[in-house]
Amino acid sequence: MTYGVRIALLLWIGAAAPLPAAGQEGAGGQAATYDKHFFDRTQPSNAYEMVALLPGFTLVEGDGDVRGYSGAAGNVLIDGQRPAGKTDTLGAILKRIPAARVARIELIRAGSASHDMQGYALLANVVLAKAGTISGRIEAEQALYRHGRRGPRFSAQATVDGHGRVLDLFGTVYREIDDEHGFGVRNRFASDGAPLRLARYAQPEGADIAQATLAYRQPLFGGTLRLNGLVQDKRKFADIAYAVTFPAPDAITGSEREHARTWEGGLRYERALGAANDLELVGSYRSVATVGIDRETSASESSLSDERANASEAILRAALRHHRGDWAIEIGAEGAINILDSRNALIEDGDPVLLPQANVRVAEHRAEFFATASRPLDARLTAELGIRYEMSRLSQTGDIDLVKSLAFWKPRARLIWTPTPNQTLRLLVEREVGQLDFGDFVGAASLTSGTISAGNADLEPDSLWRIEATYERRFGAGSFTLAARREWISDLVDQLPVVADGTVYDAVGNIGAARRDIVEASLKWPLDGIGAKGVVVTADLVARRGRATDPSTGERRPISGDLPVEARIALTHDIPAWKLRWGGSFAFARTETAFKVEEVEADRLAGRLDLFVEYRPDARWTFRLFGKNLTDSPATRTRDIYAGVRGDSALRYRELRVLRSGRYVGLTVQRSFGG
Known part of the structure; x- marks a missing residue:
């Protein structure tokens, strides 16, 4: 019997395992409820570990660095609402919620009338017990x-x-x-x-x-x-x-x-307006003050880099959701004011060095209007249509004075087909528009790498059209998900040369059209069906292939910062009779490459193994012993440095940096109190 046939047979046996009674599909496949009994055999210690066990669901943290609220929101709700703040990650919040406080978790599918999906096909709602x-x-x-x-x-x-x-x-x-x-x-x-x-x-x-x-x-x-x-x-x-x-x-x-x-401070208010409408108001304010001082000294020279920045963001968002019959409609608007005031300086051997556009103040006033409508077309088919319109006004003062206005339409269409209760196919077509990183407007120096980058005031946000197909297969308490997508990118934000005062600098800028193909696969496989009681295997894979035209060489090459492959496999084994839980994970090697003007930098992190064992003598005490990076894997950075702009210059040298942090171990002790 070949290896492939054996794997297929094991998957078939796992798929034949019955669904635990704790996981109940809602009407029309729109929701599933997993109560505490669903998680009994795996003994999770917090809400984060419980969410990780949901069939077909993958946690998306959101991005707290994204300006505004829409793009920053993740795909987990707590008591039906998202956290109003942006600094705390979803993972950190969920890890602070003991499993004993979770009454149930609802898995909500697109088309729900009562929740703001924020473009996600799935949401997990963690409902807390009193x-x-x-x-x-x-x-x-x-x-x-x-x-x-x-x-x-x-x-x-x-x-x-x-x-x-x-x-x-x-x-x-x-x-x-x-x-x-x-x-x-x-x-x-x-x-x-x-x-x-x-x-x-x-x-x-x-x-x-x-x-x-x-x-x-x-x-x-x-x-x-x-x-x-x-x-x-x-x-x-x-x-x-x-x-x-x-x-x-x-x-x-x-x-x-x-x-x-x-x-950071924020508020969220929700209220039902009659039987068919819900109102949601969100407001938040965040301020971050940063001071960075880098120094480097040798027998013959010294350097100092001083970077100071003050950033703030104020957001106000309102949404009205209407649900009547089969229709779920949401309309709303969001406004945000973002400000960055940055001052950078470089001093070498006591003398200041000119940094292009080192003192810049950037202010953005942005508004977004959105509308989404969804309804079942029949018992197995649901359609969702959405449209967003974003407009913003950016102003820069300091070393450069510039004002620009931007406006974009961002439509989305999703079709969800559930041919059987345990299978779902989702098709998505949408347009997305990126956000400009205010830091890219400011020149800066890196003493560690010995480079100076210029700010670029002429940046435009990139945009893309995406088409995506996702297949989800649920079997018992497990699932397999496969997604494939293609992205057509306009005005890709990458690295390009900028000339200031006759000197060529590396900068972030728009380099033209690009294309990216992505395949994602996720497996959650409880092995009870093949006799390994309490053992759960999870595996995740993301493969990317992007192509863009290099502005320095004119040749086609990958997109800077894209990871060609990310892969991880993990196993946990719960032994309730011993009040014990142990497991481990292995993250496969990954490489990230940046194509700069005068260099190509590749960072490779070798495969890493982590292990843990957890003992809970009673409901209040938890002891967790862990070992991480047990393979003592190196982090390798390779820099090919050219004499000038790549494509027109010869290679000056290759720099190879290999670092090891070493294996490390730790002990965590938790003590719960109260009801």
């Missing part, structure tokens, strides 16, 4: 790294629930270590392979973070009001050291420090 008057959890963690580094963490969360008014408080202080940096070599070689410079190199990186959040909920005027606030202090650090051994001994030291302070 807590006791006071409940919460305390967590302590210590991770031990190579070279004596430590990663301590202390967190505390408390919920006060009284007469419909719920207050959630959370605070944490911790140090995170970047395990993609560490200790190794950084060597340079000529085009014929001869060594030009050999050096031992160290670049350990991390961040010290303190954060406090508050969330409050209460009934108000027949609806529900939610308030949230966040304060975060984040101090990144990197200590850099070269020990050059060839061609002559030399020592270079450096440091990178960045201090970011974030304040």
Whole structure:
């Protein structure tokens, strides 16, 4: 029997496993409900692990860096609503919710009349059980790294629930270590392979973070009001050291420090307007102040880079949802004001160096209007149509004065076919428009790489048309999902040369049309059907192939920053009789390439293995021992540096940097209290 036939047979056996009674499909396949009993055999410790077990569902965090609210929202609701804030990720919020607090999770499919899908085909709604008057959890963690580094963490969360008014408080202080940096070599070689410079190199990186959040909920005027606030202090650090051994001994030291302070507040109000309408109002404000100081010193020279930025965002959004009969209609509008004030400076050997467009203030006033309508065409077929219109006005002052106005239509059409209760096919056609990164308007220097980039005031957002087909097959408590999409991109934002004062700089800009093909596959496979009780295997794969015309060489090449392959496989094994849970995951090697004006930079992270074992002697205590990067995998950066613009210049040298952070282990202790 061939290997492929064996895999097909095992999948068929797994598919024959009956669906647990805890997972109930709603009418028309629009929703499924998974109560606490569905998760009993897997013993998840928090809502994040529970969401990861939902058949056919993959968590999308959203992007907190996206301006406005629409593009930043993820695909998980908590008690029917998304968090109003943007700094805290969905993953972090879900990990703070103990599994005992989750009453059930609803898997909502596109076409629902009661929820803002935000363009997603699936939403997970985590419905919380009523807590006791006071409940919460305390967590302590210590991770031990190579070279004596430590990663301590202390967190505390408390919920006060009284007469419909719920207050959630959370605070944490911790140090995170970047395990993609560490200790190794950084060597340079000529085009014929001869060594030009050999050096031992160290670049350990991390961040010290303190954060406090508050969330409050209460009934108000027949609806529900939610308030949230966040304060975060984040101090990144990197200590850099070269020990050059060839061609002559030399020592270079450096440091990178960045201090970011974030304040955020938000509100969300929902109210039913009669039997067929729901109103939702969202408002938020966020401010981030950042100071970054980089230094590099050798026996003969010194450099200092000083980057300071203040960014703010104010958002107001209103949506009205109408549901009558088979129709679900949503209309709404969103407005946002975003401001970035950035000041960058470079000093070499005590003298300032001119940075193109280093002092810039960017302000954006943006509005978006949207409408979505969906209805079942028959018992198995649902159609959804949507349209968004976005307009914005960008103004730049400082080293350059420029005002531009932008406007875009963004239509979307989705067709959902459910030929059988356990199979779904989704077809999607949509247009998307990207957002400009305000940081790309500002010139900056990197001492670590020895490069200067220019700001580009003439940037336009890229846009694309996407067509996508997704097949979802559910079997028992497992699922297999396969998606294929093609994207036709206009005005691709990538790297291009910019000339300032007669000097060619690398900058972010529009390089023309491009195309991207993506295939995604996801498997969630409980092995109970083949005798491995309590074992769940998950696997995820994303393959991309993009093609664009390089502005430096005129040749076709991949899109900068695209990962050709991302793949991960994980296994968990729950043994309730022993109050034990263990598992591990392996992330396959991945490579990211950036095609700059005078260099090509490729970052490769080798495959990594993580393992854990978790013991819960009772409902209140949890002990988790973990080991990460057990393969001691290297992070390799290869830079091909040219004498001038690529395509017109010869290769000056190749730089090879190989860093290892080492294996590390840790222990997490959690203690729950209250009801």
